[in-house]
Amino acid sequence: MGKGDKKSKRGKIVNGTWGVRRKRKIKKRPTIEEKINPGKKK
Numbered sequence: 001m002g003k004g005d006k007k008s009k010r011g012k013i014v015n016g017t018w019g020v021r022r023k024r025k026i027k028k029r030p031t032i033e034e035k036i037n038p039g040k041k042k
Helices: 009-015 032-036
Strands: none
């Protein structure tokens, strides 16, 4: 349960990997309507 533990959040940060314990931030994808009308806003 430290830097060498591959399953812990600290171990993932040290190892530079992502997983269940260390999620990536999800980027908001544009909707279909925003793709069709990029200039208009609601």
